[in-house]
Amino acid sequence: xxxxxxxxxxxxxxxxxxxxxxxxxxxxxxxxxxxxxxxxxxxxxxxxxxxxxxxxxxxxxxxxxxxxxxxxxxxxxxxxxxxxxxxxxxxxxxxxxxxxxxxxxxxxxxxxxxxxxxxxxxxxxxxxxxxxxxxxxxxxxxxxxxxxxxxxxxxxxxxxxxxxxxxxxxxxxxxxxxxxxxxxxxxxxxxxxxx
Amino acid sequence: xxxxxxxxxxxxxxxxxxxxxxxxxxxxxxxxxxxxxxxxxxxxxxxxxxxxxxxxxxxxxxxxxxxxxxxxxxxxxxxxxxxxxxxxxxxxxxxxxxxxxxxxxxxxxxxxxxxxxxxxxxxxxxxxxxxxxxxxxxxxxxxxxxxxxxxxxxxxxxxxxxxxxxxxxxxxxxxxxxxxxxxxxxxxxxxxxxxxxxxxxxxxxxxxxxxxxxxxxxxxxxxxxxxxxxxxxxxxxxxxxxxxxxxxxxx
Numbered sequence: 001x002x003x004x005x006x007x008x009x010x011x012x013x014x015x016x017x018x019x020x021x022x023x024x025x026x027x028x029x030x031x032x033x034x035x036x037x038x039x040x041x042x043x044x045x046x047x048x049x050x051x052x053x054x055x056x057x058x059x060x061x062x063x064x065x066x067x068x069x070x071x072x073x074x075x076x077x078x079x080x081x082x083x084x085x086x087x088x089x090x091x092x093x094x095x096x097x098x099x100x101x102x103x104x105x106x107x108x109x110x111x112x113x114x115x116x117x118x119x120x121x122x123x124x125x126x127x128x129x130x131x132x133x134x135x136x137x138x139x140x141x142x143x144x145x146x147x148x149x150x151x152x153x154x155x156x157x158x159x160x161x162x163x164x165x166x167x168x169x170x171x172x173x174x175x176x177x178x179x180x181x182x183x184x185x186x187x188x189x190x191x192x193x194x195x
Numbered sequence: 196x197x198x199x200x201x202x203x204x205x206x207x208x209x210x211x212x213x214x215x216x217x218x219x220x221x222x223x224x225x226x227x228x229x230x231x232x233x234x235x236x237x238x239x240x241x242x243x244x245x246x247x248x249x250x251x252x253x254x255x256x257x258x259x260x261x262x263x264x265x266x267x268x269x270x271x272x273x274x275x276x277x278x279x280x281x282x283x284x285x286x287x288x289x290x291x292x293x294x295x296x297x298x299x300x301x302x303x304x305x306x307x308x309x310x311x312x313x314x315x316x317x318x319x320x321x322x323x324x325x326x327x328x329x330x331x332x333x334x335x336x337x338x339x340x341x342x343x344x345x346x347x348x349x350x351x352x353x354x355x356x357x358x359x360x361x362x363x364x365x366x367x368x369x370x371x372x373x374x375x376x377x378x379x380x381x382x383x384x385x386x387x388x389x390x391x392x393x394x395x396x397x398x399x400x401x402x403x404x405x406x407x408x409x410x411x412x413x414x415x416x417x418x419x420x421x422x423x424x425x426x427x428x429x430x431x432x433x434x435x436x437x438x439x440x441x442x443x444x445x446x
Contacts, residue, residue, distance in 0.1 A: 020391060022437050023420070029273070036268055040261060048256035050249040065256055066264050073268040081437035083239050084246075091246035099214045134250040142251070156215035157248050163210040164217065175206070182209030182241070189244035 021086035022079070029076035036073055043087065044069070047094040054098035054160045064101050068094045095157070102160040141191035149184030152177050205234060212241035333411040337361045337368050344445070356440055358421070366413040367444070369421065371399065372406045382428040383439070385410055388420045393434050399423070419444055 021042060027035035047068050052061035071093050079089050142150055148170070155166045167177040210216050211224050228235045337343060340361035347357045354374045360367035374383060383399040396412045412421065423440040424431075 023441050026441060031273055033265070033269060037261075037265055040264060044261070044264075045253040045255045046249050048260075049252040049254035052254060053252040062256060062260055065260060066267065069264045070267055070271055073271060074274050077274070081439065084243060085437060088243040088246040091249040092242060094249070095214055095246070134247075135253065138247055138251040142248075153209075153213065153245075153248075156210065156213035157245055158252070161215065162217050162220075163213075163215045166215065178206045178210055180209075181213055181215065182206060185209045185212055185241040185244050188247070189240060192244060192247050 022081050025076050025079045025086050025089075028073065029079070039072065039090075040069060043090050046087070046091060050091060050094050051098045053158050054095070054102055060101065060105075064097050065094075068097050071097065099160040137192065141188050144191050145184045145187055146180075148172070148176070149180045149187065152180040153184040153188070156181060205237070208234060208238045208241055212238055212245045333366065333413070334368050334409055337364055337366050337411070340364050346442070346445075356423075356442060358442060358444075360415070360444060364413075365415045366411060367415060367421070369410045369412060369442075370407055371402075371423075374399075374402065374405075374407070376402075377425060380428050381425055382430070383407075383423050384426040384430055384434070385412065386422040386424065386434055386438075387412060387415065388422045388438075388441075389416070389418065393422060395430065395432065396421075398426075398428070398430050415444065 021039065024035045024039050024042075028039055044065065048061060048065045051064045051068065052058060055061050055064060068090075072090060075093075079086065084092065142154070145153065151170060152163070152166055155161050155169060156163065161169065163177045163181060164174055166181075167174040170177065207216065207220070207224050211221065216224060228238060337359055340363055342363050343359055343361045345357065345359045347355055354372065356369065356371045358367050358369050369385065371383075377383070382401075385396040385399060386393040387396050388394075397410055399407045399410060401407075421440075421442040421444065422434065422438040424434040424436045424438055426435060
């Protein structure tokens with residue numbers, strides 16, 4: 001058994017590990033406004049970018065981003081590190097808010113425009129993205145899905161469609177879409193896990 | 196009515212993780228999740244994968260939003276943690292605790308820790324005699340240091356972590372009580388952590404009467420933290436899961 005006494009000098013790694021964000025959330029849960037500001041700085045691009053991708057409207061996206069950040073502030077004590085990473089939890093808050101908004105307010109208008117473009121707007125992706133590498137990896141992994149898996153996953157995630165809507169947009173059976181969403185996410189998870 | 200998810204609920208896990216269920220389906224599926232731990236774990240994993248998709252769309256918000264959000268937060272009351280947060284399976288129970296800074300040591304508390312440590316040591320001595328001696332000396336050095344400080348953290352489900360730390364010795368002694376039991380092949384691993392790094396500091400021994408024998412963690416630096424994660428019982432070189440306990444040491 002390796003006791004700590006003989007450990008070598010500590011390696012110093014970049015300070016943006018997920019572990020650290022989880023620790024920050026614990027401070028936020030105790031009302032630490034500085035920790036909240038740091039969490040905002042570390043996650044606002046991810047949150048805003050995702051919300052804007054789903055909503056497409058910049059003004060509404062700011063509004064929803066603010067709601068998400070206040071959700072985070074209010075409910076940080078509910079973050080359960082046993083069930084999600086800190087970033088996973090935050091993107092979940094953001095995605096749910098964005099999808100709720102798009103379904104409640106824009107559904108009718110959006111459907112008039114027909115089927116949106118597939119996948120994320122790669123061109124729109126910010127230059128100031130914190131982690132280009134992470135974005136690159138996600139794109140590579142998305143490319144490794146079958147076309148139907150990728151379309152099912154991205155229409156739901158990036159455009160906020162339900163699986164029934166995705167089925168009708170793609171002209172395939174509802175059961176097929178459900179399966180492709182699950183298969184696609186499993187493949188995505190496995191691809192992203194290889195790091 | 197024979198809804199498709201009734202025959203095989205697992206097939207909805209992907210759609211759920213993508214927030215792609217209409218409200219009625221979502222409510223039904225969540226009801227199903229509460230009774231199906233395997234489904235919930237799979238769903239958590241798929242949701243995590245889905246969340247990673249957000250990395251590909253990141254774009255900085257307008258700078259003015261930051262001040263607006265921070266000001267609004269300062270005016271907004273936080274919700275109290277839900278009392279029943281412990282609705283978890285025995286195999287997936289996690290705890291987060293934070294030590295309050297600089298809790299002055301009480302002599303009575305000290306004696307209690309010693310009794311606790313020695314008691315647990317005694318139980319374990321039979322099969323770890325060699326280690327116990329060396330560790331016993333280290334433990335004694337910490338406990339007898341003039342600046343020794345004891346800190347204890349309590350978690351909502353009754354688990355506690357107790358630390359006696361000596362700044363002069365750059366060393367602490369850690370014991371735990373009532374940590375959730377882990378399945379076969381898993382163990383709690385101790386880490387010394389800082390901003391963005393984590394260094395392994397040994398595995399917690401199996402508990403006896405709910406308590407773990409003291410772990411000695413030397414070579415601490417100012418501002419270090421102690422973390423605990425669940426790892427394979429052979430130990431990991433780096434934490435593979437989120438910390439179940441974080442202890443902030445006084446600077």
